[in-house]
Amino acid sequence: MLDKTFKPGEVETRLYQQWEESGAFRAGTRPKTESFSIVIPPPNVTGNLHLGHALNNTLQDALARFERMRGKNVLWQPGTDHAGIATQLVVERELAKRQLNRKRMGREAFLAEVWKWKEESGGNIVRQLRRLGASCDWSRERFTMDEGLSRAVLKVFVALHKQGLIYKDKRLVNWDPRLQTAVSDLEVENIELKGHLWHIKYPIEGQDGRFITVATTRPETMLGDVAVAVHPEDERYRALLGKRAILPLANRPIPIIADEYTDPEKGTGAVKITPGHDFNDFEVGRRHKLPLINILTPEGALNEQVPEAYRGLDRFEARKRVVADLEAAGLIDKIEDIVHAIPHDEKTKTVVLEPYLTEQWYLNVTSLAEKAVEAVNKGRTTFTPEHWTNVYYNWMSNIQPWCISRQLWWGHQIPAWYGPDGKIFVEETEALAKTAAEKHYGKPTALKRDQDVLDTWFSSALWPFSTLGWPEKTSELKRYYPTSVLVTGFDIIFFWVARMMMMGLHFMNDVPFKKVFIHTRVLDEKGQKMSKTKGNVVDPLDLINEYGADALRFALSLAAGQGKDIRLGLNRVETCRNFGTKLWNAARFCEMNECVRKRDFDPKTATETVNRWIVAETARTVIVVTDSLEAFRFNEAAGAVYHFVWDVFCDWYLEFIKPVLNGNDEDAKAETRDTAAWTLDRILQMLHPFMPFITEELWARMAEHAEPRRSMLMLSPWPDLKALPKHEDATAEMRWLIDLVSGVRSVRSEMNVPPGARIALYMKDANRDSATRLVRHRDEVMTLARLSSARVTTEIPAGSAQFVIGEAVAALPLGDVIDFAKERTRLAKELKKAEDEITRFDAKLSNEAFVSRAPEDVIEEQKEKRAEAAALASRLTEALKRLSG
RNA sequence: GGGCGAUUAGCUCAGCGGUAGAGCAUCUCGUUUACACCGAGGAGGUCGGGGGUUCGAAUCCCUCAUCGCCCACCA
Numbered sequence: 025m026l027d028k029t030f031k032p033g034e035v036e037t038r039l040y041q042q043w044e045e046s047g048a049f050r051a052g053t054r055p056k057t058e059s060f061s062i063v064i065p066p067p068n069v070t071g072n073l074h075l076g077h078a079l080n081n082t083l084q085d086a087l088a089r090f091e092r093m094r095g096k097n098v099l100w101q102p103g104t105d106h107a108g109i110a111t112q113l114v115v116e117r118e119l120a121k122r123q124l125n126r127k128r129m130g131r132e133a134f135l136a137e138v139w140k141w142k143e144e145s146g147g148n149i150v151r152q153l154r155r156l157g158a159s160c161d162w163s164r165e166r167f168t169m170d171e172g173l174s175r176a177v178l179k180v181f182v183a184l185h186k187q188g189l190i191y192k193d194k195r196l197v198n199w200d201p202r203l204q205t206a207v208s209d210l211e212v213e214n215i216e217l218k219g220h221l222w223h224i225k226y227p228i229e230g231q232d233g234r235f236i237t238v239a240t241t242r243p244e245t246m247l248g249d250v251a252v253a254v255h256p257e258d259e260r261y262r263a264l265l266g267k268r269a270i271l272p273l274a275n276r277p278i279p280i281i282a283d284e285y286t287d288p289e290k291g292t293g294a295v296k297i298t299p300g301h302d303f304n305d306f307e308v309g310r311r312h313k314l315p316l317i318n319i320l321t322p323e324g325a326l327n328e329q330v331p332e333a334y335r336g337l338d339r340f341e342a343r344k345r346v347v348a349d350l351e352a353a354g355l356i357d358k359i360e361d362i363v364h365a366i367p368h369d370e371k372t373k374t375v376v377l378e379p380y381l382t383e384q385w386y387l388n389v390t391s392l393a394e395k396a397v398e399a400v401n402k403g404r405t406t407f408t409p410e411h412w413t414n415v416y417y418n419w420m421s422n423i424q425p426w427c428i429s430r431q432l433w434w435g436h437q438i439p440a441w442y443g444p445d446g447k448i449f450v451e452e453t454e455a456l457a458k459t460a461a462e463k464h465y466g467k468p469t470a471l472k473r474d475q476d477v478l479d480t481w482f483s484s485a486l487w488p489f490s491t492l493g494w495p496e497k498t499s500e501l502k503r504y505y506p507t508s509v510l511v512t513g514f515d516i517i518f519f520w521v522a523r524m525m526m527m528g529l530h531f532m533n534d535v536p537f538k539k540v541f542i543h544t545r546v547l548d549e550k551g552q553k554m555s556k557t558k559g560n561v562v563d564p565l566d567l568i569n570e571y572g573a574d575a576l577r578f579a580l581s582l583a584a585g586q587g588k589d590i591r592l593g594l595n596r597v598e599t600c601r602n603f604g605t606k607l608w609n610a611a612r613f614c615e616m617n618e619c620v621r622k623r624d625f626d627p628k629t630a631t632e633t634v635n636r637w638i639v640a641e642t643a644r645t646v647i648v649v650t651d652s653l654e655a656f657r658f659n660e661a662a663g664a665v666y667h668f669v670w671d672v673f674c675d676w677y678l679e680f681i682k683p684v685l686n687g688n689d690e691d692a693k694a695e696t697r698d699t700a701a702w703t704l705d706r707i708l709q710m711l712h713p714f715m716p717f718i719t720e721e722l723w724a725r726m727a728e729h730a731e732p733r734r735s736m737l738m739l740s741p742w743p744d745l746k747a748l749p750k751h752e753d754a755t756a757e758m759r760w761l762i763d764l765v766s767g768v769r770s771v772r773s774e775m776n777v778p779p780g781a782r783i784a785l786y787m788k789d790a791n792r793d794s795a796t797r798l799v800r801h802r803d804e805v806m807t808l809a810r811l812s813s814a815r816v817t818t819e820i821p822a823g824s825a826q827f828v829i830g831e832a833v834a835a836l837p838l839g840d841v842i843d844f845a846k847e848r849t850r851l852a853k854e855l856k857k858a859e860d861e862i863t864r865f866d867a868k869l870s871n872e873a874f875v876s877r878a879p880e881d882v883i884e885e886q887k888e889k890r891a892e893a894a895a896l897a898s899r900l901t902e903a904l905k906r907l908s909g
Numbered sequence: 910g911g912g913c914g915a916u917u918a919g920c921u922c923a924g925c926g927g928u929a930g931a932g933c934a935u936c937u938c939g940u941u942u943a944c945a946c947c948g949a950g951g952a953g954g955u956c957g958g959g960g961g962u963u964c965g966a967a968u969c970c971c972u973c974a975u976c977g978c979c980c981a982c983c984a
Contacts, residue, residue, distance in 0.1 A: 613943035
């Protein structure tokens with residue numbers, strides 16, 4: 025006997041273990057069938073499951089389970105990402121607690137610590153995914169820095185280098201002074217902040233008292249100025265072209281040059297040029313062959329290129345000093361308050377990034393991007409929802425070289441070795457590099473390895489094929505590449521999706537996935553992004569502990585629309601937990617009434633109206649769920665089952681069959697038991713992709729007193745009910761019956777039948793088809809009476825039926841009852857409308873402005889309209905009275 | 910500056926050419942042997958404003974407004 029409620033905590037772990045141990049998650053168990061593959065967006069190994077992960081993996085799992093039940097050979101490839109910066113930061117923080125420091129301990133020791141940390145704490149997220157019920161093939165779990173994947177990274181790097189697509193370049197990068205590494209353009213977070221625009225006067229050389237005024241938001245960079253630029257057409261400055269300005273504080277003469285980059289409309293029309301610390305100025309400097317002065321140390325302090333007074337000062341300290349000194353010298357023209365975007369690191373959003381001149385490795389992605397655009401253009405990969413296609417195109421067509429080196433320790437170390445003269449040898453191993461060097465120098469030569477590591481996204485970009493064994497020509501690659509679908513959030517379209525497309529096409533000569541489903545973000549109830557600092561983070565594990573994984577999963581599925589962000593409130597999860605309880609109790613009802621599965625039951629053979637109806641409804645729902653899941657309309661699929669289970673199966677079907685199950689017609693009883701059990705089984709199946717635990721548990725428990733199941737629910741075949749008859753006659757009849765019951769309920773309520781009063785219902789038209797059919801079945805009449813809180817007080821005479829509710833106050837024709845509530849509601853609404861109209865006309869007609877300006881006939885017209893509305897209103901009132909009376 | 914999305918019941922959202930929907934909240938009634946994590950019923954909306962297309966628009970087009978996001982720029 026089932027308990028009154030489902031207890032997720034007691035069941036989930038056991039079922040998950042059972043699934044995993046059975047090998048049901050393993051790919052390749054059905055080698056001869058069609059394949060369906062998904063690669064998981066690898067979560068950071070440092071990570072903990074947040075609601076975004078929960079949504080992402082719920083949807084993937086729904087698809088994986090759905091396709092597995094449809095008989096496909098499913099691979100859901102799991103794994104984690106080494107997450108260079110995040111992990112290095114976490115471990116450094118841990119070490120700090122033990123008074124240890126990365127730089128003091130050295131690279132090798134530090135990396136050993138990271139690996140140790142990864143072994144000990146890296147499994148969190150994977151355990152949490154299991155709690156969620158994710159049916160990944162854990163036997164194939166990979167890590168972006170494991171041996172195989174690292175080999176793929178080396179191979180790709182070397183190949184791209186040999187193809188000339190990877191190269192070293194010295195240019196400005198976005199520099200993080202705290203981590204002391206370059207980051208790519210994408211990793212810059214521009215944050216709007218209040219700031220100042222300082223207008224600084226630069227004296228003109230040899231012309232005492234004359235100045236050229238420039239404006240800047242970063243005054244300290246003036247110490248690296250090498251010119252002042254004005255627009256060539258700008259009359260104001262024409263006379264100064266070719267002259268020199270004296271850079272204040274540094275006391276250095278710099279030329280005044282003409283460049284189109286300068287916008288005469290902006291600021292003063294004159295711009296200080298600092299090629300070492302501004303991306304635009306860098307270009308100007310290059311055009312004019314200006315020198316480049318770097319005034320910063322990697323930590324962001326001023327270096328020996330600046331006057332002694334400023335050396336060693338942090339950039340923000342230096343800013344204060346520079347401004348103070350300029351002010352003292354009377355060289356500040358004015359200070360404007362402005363709001364402007366300042367580049368920050370995306371991780372902590374607290375460190376201001378600096379444009380900084382360094383030598384880095386770049387990947388020229390122009391040609392790769394072209395192919396990636398073409399593939400989407402030709403429909404080889406499609407985006408759902410479609411509008412993300414444009415986002416992808418836009419970024420791809422403006423793509424810049426990708427800075428792939430990072431000055432970190434944790435990551436794939438770049439396979440480049442330097443000879444004593446700086447000659448670079450890029451090879452997969454040190455041995456190969458040495459061989460190449462020996463060949464080049466004519467003798468064995470000591471080499472020094474590049475210290476940098478690759479951007480984390482470099483290895484992620486290979487994920488769809490590196491996890492399948494590439495560069496080996498494995499059978500998995502052949503079978504599962506391209507993968508069927510990628511499920512991910514829009515925030516990593518550029519970081520990840522686009523780069524997988526490029527790498528996949530380049531190295532596999534085919535797209536990495538045929539479809540991309542982009543889901544929305546999960547926000548808190550108020551629509552705020554969840555963040556630790558705001559303290560509004562909802563931990564999915566807490567939700568799972570309180571409501572069960574099924575409830576969380578179902579809530580997320582129901583909310584997974586294609587447009588808006590998801591605002592997940594607790595009450596939604598609670599509603600879904602209640603839904604689980606409802607299902608559980610429906611099963612409990614079946615159990616109590618011995619509705620157990622009969623193996624050879626054929627739904628086509630049902631004869632009872634109510635049974636034929638539920639069979640048809642079940643088939644309809646399965647088809648909706650199937651179609652919706654195929655199109656990634658998760659909310660529609662989940663919504664369809666929800667509605668079917670609660671509003672159709674529980675509210676009507678189970679109520680209608682009660683009198684049958686308690687009656688004496690043994691044939692009808694047997695058929696009804698079989699049908700109820702059959703329907704419940706189909707419900708469990710179509711609900712399983714969303715609520716795997718409760719459905720699996722019920723699947724097993726419902727068979728305890730019957731023939732044992734052949735398999736677990738997760739391996740049962742997805743119901744294909746397309747061939748079942750539609751039973752339109754039964755559906756129509758049941759609809760009539762349901763309307764009748766609703767009508768009677770409504771009548772009672774609308775007429776304010778006081779307790780103890782009575783309404784007599786009688787049959788006016790005995791020939792009415794449905795009515796005849798209805799009264800033919802005594803059981804159904806009983807049901808009607810029961811459901812509408814009526815009591816059958818007399819035998820049903822031929823051609824008429826009489827129900828009595830309480831004491832009789834009115835008699836209503838049974839056939840009309842159905843329409844009563846609807847008619848009354850309709851009339852009431854029309855009446856309200858008419859009354860509203862009257863109010864509006866009255867307001868208009870008493871409006872002085874209207875009366876004084878409008879011509880006579882318009883006013884007349886308004887009055888007529890008012891009269892019409894009033895007439896309508898009184899007619900409606902009349903009709904309502906008649907109806908109730 | 911460029912682009913995208915949103916605006917529907919008190920709240921959260923679905924519907925996207927054919928009589929305005931769900932869940933939650935609220936009100937009334939009800940503890941009849943699956944379920945109070947329940948059941949029945951009610952109240953609550955000129956579908957952001959304005960224009961247009963159509964026999965018919967929440968739905969398609971134009972426009973304005975507000976909010977959100979992405980990209981770019983910032984002397």
